Amino acid sequence: MNSEQGRPPRRLRSAHSSLAAHGEPLVWLTGGALALAIAMISGLLAFIAVRGAATFWPVPLVELELADGRRVLGEVTGRERVAAVDGREAFGRTLLKTATFEVTGNHYEWFDDPGVARIVQPEWATAVERLEGGRFHGLPLRLVHGDKTVAEGAELAWREFERIQPAVRRRVREALRIDRHDRGVLQRQLRAARLGVVQADLRSGRDSVAYEAAVREEQAVTARVHERSALLDAETAQLREENAGWGFEFEAAGGEKRVLPLEQIVRAWQPNRLSTMGKLGVYLGRWWEFLTDDPREANSAGGVFPAIWGTVAMTLIMALLVAPFGMLAALYLREYASRGPVTTAVRIAINNLAGVPSIVYGAFGLGFFCYVFGAGIDEVFFRSALVADNQPTFGTGGLLWASLTLALLTLPVVIVATEEALSAVPNSMREGSYACGAGKWQTIRRIVLPRALPGIMTGLILAMARGAGEVAPLMLVGVKKLALDLPIDGTFPFVHPEREFMHLAYLIYDVGFQSPNSQAAQPMVFTITFLLVAIIALLNVAAIWLRSRLKRRYVMQQF
Amino acid sequence: MQVFTDSSPAGSQGSRAPAGDPPADRLLAVAAGREVAAEVHDRVLAETPVLEIDRFNLWYGGKQALHAITMPVPHNKVTALVGPSGCGKSTLLRSVNRLNDLVQNVRITGDMRLSGDSIYDPRMDVIELRKRMGMVFQKPNPFPMSIYENVVYALRIDGENSRAVLDEVCELSLRGAALWDEVKDRLHDSALGLSGGQQQRLCIARAIAAEPEVLLLDEPCSALDPIATGKVEDLIQELRGRYSVLIVTHNMQQASRTSDYTAFMYLGRLIEYGPTTEIFTKPILRETEAYVTGRFG
Known part of the structure; x- marks a missing residue:
């Protein structure tokens, strides 16, 4: 081939290869992109975790x-430098x-370093958290x-305070529980009896036996409630x-003396x-309160249990709600529907x-689920409440409608993931099942679905993560x-899906941006965010654990 | 010896190969799309057929994959389908239990009969039909469940839940598939943990669990190593005489070792069909000889 005189042998390929061919620049590019993404996400999470x-x-x-003789006592929450002017x-x-x-007329105050004469940490300085007033x-x-x-x-006063305070606090909580819970139950009983009368009126008219029975029942309930109410009054009064x-x-710090009621x-x-x-x-005590207690002071203090x-x-x-709907829809699309433009x-x-x-889903949920459905x-079913109190039961926002709205919102995620999972099931398995004489549904239920379940779970995890962090439609x-x-509580029928509820993501918005005292609420916002992220992570970890169990059972390494 | 003279229902698409055509030209004639009569040995026709394939044509869209296949499959014998890739062996096999129904744009003419029942009769319930057959695929395809549940799958979907029946069928089938001793202590472990050869024998156990009238094996050893292949071949030998087996294979030795009858197919047509010993030692057609001795294909 290379025998032609005077000409060097023709080379088809270069002996050298370019840097790009080896891929090193791409390794750096791809690796760098990943590192940047990880750094940003972990940075955000670390920031939330540390602050929270x-x-x-x-x-x-x-x-x-201060130089002018004023004295103030507080926690250092921030430092900054003021530029020279x-x-x-x-x-x-x-x-x-x-x-x-x-005393101070402020919750927070800036102090310039030149104006500060002396800084001390008084040994007995006490921070008191109160029910009201910060x-x-x-x-x-x-x-x-x-x-x-x-x-x-x-020293003596503090020791005595530590001895007495738990009992006082217990009595306060007990009184609060009676006011909030027991009285609430009584109110609901009264209302139920009153609505019973309206119901009987609507259904059978005023002259009927049922109406009279309802009236008698209402009187009995009212008497009972008054009696019980008086007991509760006495109890709380005593507490x-x-x-x-x-x-x-x-x-x-300024020398003003104040007596704080222990309760x-x-x-x-x-x-x-x-x-x-x-x-x-x-x-830990404050965390415990945060996790288990009701909020107070416009949600900026106390707990977030609800x-x-x-x-x-x-x-x-x-x-x-979303899992069955999404799965069924994807099953039809992937297993039954014939491929075509439609x-x-x-x-x-x-x-x-x-x-x-997502706000569009919210508007739809309000318009359809609440106002129509x-x-x-x-x-x-709740005509009496409508007539008597002009008060909707299911006809307004509530836990059920919010869940349904979010289910609708996350439906595409589940459908797409399920379809992916179904298409990943090898056709040989379906054929094997058909060859055994199984019908379509038997094949789907016994072979395809179990095999696709881990993938479907992945979709559900994504949907849950998206849904749990959504605020706009929930509002x-x-x-x-x-x-x-x-x-869920002790009053019949125990489950009340129509009730309005609180949500951590909304709380972030409310406490952080709607609070009259946003500076004081700021640390709380970080803590709530931290908690929300932790809860979503916990839900996801549970789902991932479930998925890995399913995977071990149904999906394998062939060969 | 009898020469089957087929007439294509789709109308003749070329001149009929004249009798006495030099055999070497037969493959050329097939390639040119002309119809060629199949050589079917008399001994095949003397057997009782369990499955009769009768002038069967199949099209994938506009492309014809099977041309007027007519062949009886003898009862309780092993029949091998050989031929070069793409000659329609697997398509023919998958037409027997109507798995091709799942493929879009498939059109067929002609018929097959299983023990006299028309397979492509519109009144035939395809699920009932498949329950009368067992099938094993190229790649082992155990279901994502336990070994036990894999074997009794066919009974489970029929609603059989009696532990005693299932246990008995499971053991019998696994013994029949020469797998019992290897898995009897871990019947309730996932079938996906078995080796490839074990998985394929498990698939055979699954296929014979419901006592099928015909067992369809679609290159059952093509994904297995030689040792596993040997075990599966031994198993096919044992099944001989008890089941009617139709096996597609690429491996000439395997066909000659395991089968009673061998059919040679080329480009969607049956070329020669006869007892395995005759096909491999003194075939009627030179083309068959050329193929089985490895001179083409």
Whole structure:
């Protein structure tokens, strides 16, 4: 071949290969993109986790003595530098959570470093968390009961306070429980009896036997409720009586003395005296309150238990609703529908549905589920409430409608994932089943579905993650700022899917951006976000665990 | 010896190959789309057929894949289908239990009869039909369930739930598939944990569990290593005489070792069909000889 004289042998291929052919630049590019994505996501999560977890840690209380002689006591929550402007030098300043609103008139205040004469950490500085009015920072003086001084001096008073406070707190909670829960039950009984009368009137008229029976029943219930109510009154009065008179006198940093009623004190701690274990105790105690208690002070303090409940319940109900619908729809599309332009169009339409703004689903949910569907249910089953109170039962937002709306929202995700999973089932398995004489449905149920289940679970996990973090549609179909009655309780029929509920994602919006005191609420926002992310992660981990179990059972490595 | 003279219902698409055509030209004639009569040995016709394929044509869309196949499949004998790739062996096999129904755009003419019942009769319930047959595929396709459930799958879908019946069928089938000793201690483990050869024998056990009238094997050893192949071939030997087996194979040795009768197909047509010993030692047609000795294909 290369025998032609004078010409070097012709080479078809170069002996060298370009850098691009080896792929190194692409390794860096792809790896870099992944690293960037991971860095951003983990950075966000770490930021939320650190800020969210730090909220309840007891921070030292510092006392600033200002150049003008004023003194303030608070937690350092921020530092910043103020740039130099015409001749003035740059200086730092500190954001102090001064709390003690009734004395300072502020919750937070900036202090310029040049104006601060002295910084100390008073040993006995106490942070007091109250039911109302925010925190109080001060030094303990004495514990009083009525006009009597029970204990004088920081140490004695504090010791006595720690001894008495749990009992006081218990009585406060008991009274609160009676007011919120037991009285609520009585109210509902009254209402049910009253509606029973209206119902009997609507159904059989005023002269009927049923109407008279209902009236008698109402009278009986009313009597019973009054009797019970009086008992409760006595009970709460006694609890309040026992708590009344107890007070803890503090001296604020400026020297003002205030007696705080003990029944108003949720918790008090002295961060400058606490050991690490003691701080941990306060920390865990505040977390516990956060997770298990009802919110107070416009949701900016206390707990978020109803919101946790609402989030988890809504997500699970949504998953239960969307899973069968999505699976059936995908089954038809993949297993039954003949391939053709119509099927393709339907598939494209479903994919497009995933891109519809979620608020549109919310509007649809309100318009259809609440106002059409729910109103229809009210018309048939809850007419008495409609007539007597002009109050819808199902005809307004609620847990069920919110779950349904979100199920609709996440349906495309489930359908697409299920279709993928179904198409990944090898055809040889279907053929094997048909060859055994199995029918279509038998093949689907016994072979295709089990094999596709892990993939379907993946879709469901994605749907749950999307649904649990959704806020916009929920605002229209049932999420409320405050809804302390859980959708499951002791009153008949025990499950109340029509009730409005609280949701963590909405709480983030509400506390963070609708709160009158947004600075105070800010740490709470981080904590709620942290909690929401943790709950979604927990739900996902549960689903992933389930999926890996299914995978081990049904999908394998062939050969 | 009898020469089957087929007449295509779709009308003759070329001149009939004249009798006495030099045999080597037969394949050329087939390739040219002309009809060629199949050589079917008398001994095949002397057997009682369990399955009769009768002038069967099949089209995938506009492309004809099977041309007027007429062949009886003898009862309780092993019949091998050989031929080069794409000659329609698997298509023919999958037409027997109507798995081709699942493929879109398939059109057929002609008929097949299983023990006298027309397979392509519109009144024939295809599910009932498939229950009378068992099929094993190229790649082992155990279901994602336990070994036990795999074997009794055909009975389960018929609603059989009696533990005693299922246990008995499971053991008998696994013994029949020479797998019992290997898996008897782990019947309730996933079938997906078995080796490829074991999986294929499991598929055979599954296919014979419901006592099929015909067992269809579609290149059952093509995805197996030589040792597993040997085991499956031994198994086919054991099934001989008890089941009517129709096996598609690419492997000439396998056909000669395991089958009683061999049919040679080429480009969708049956070329020669006779006792295996005759096909491999003294076939009527030179083309058959050329193929089975490996000179073409």
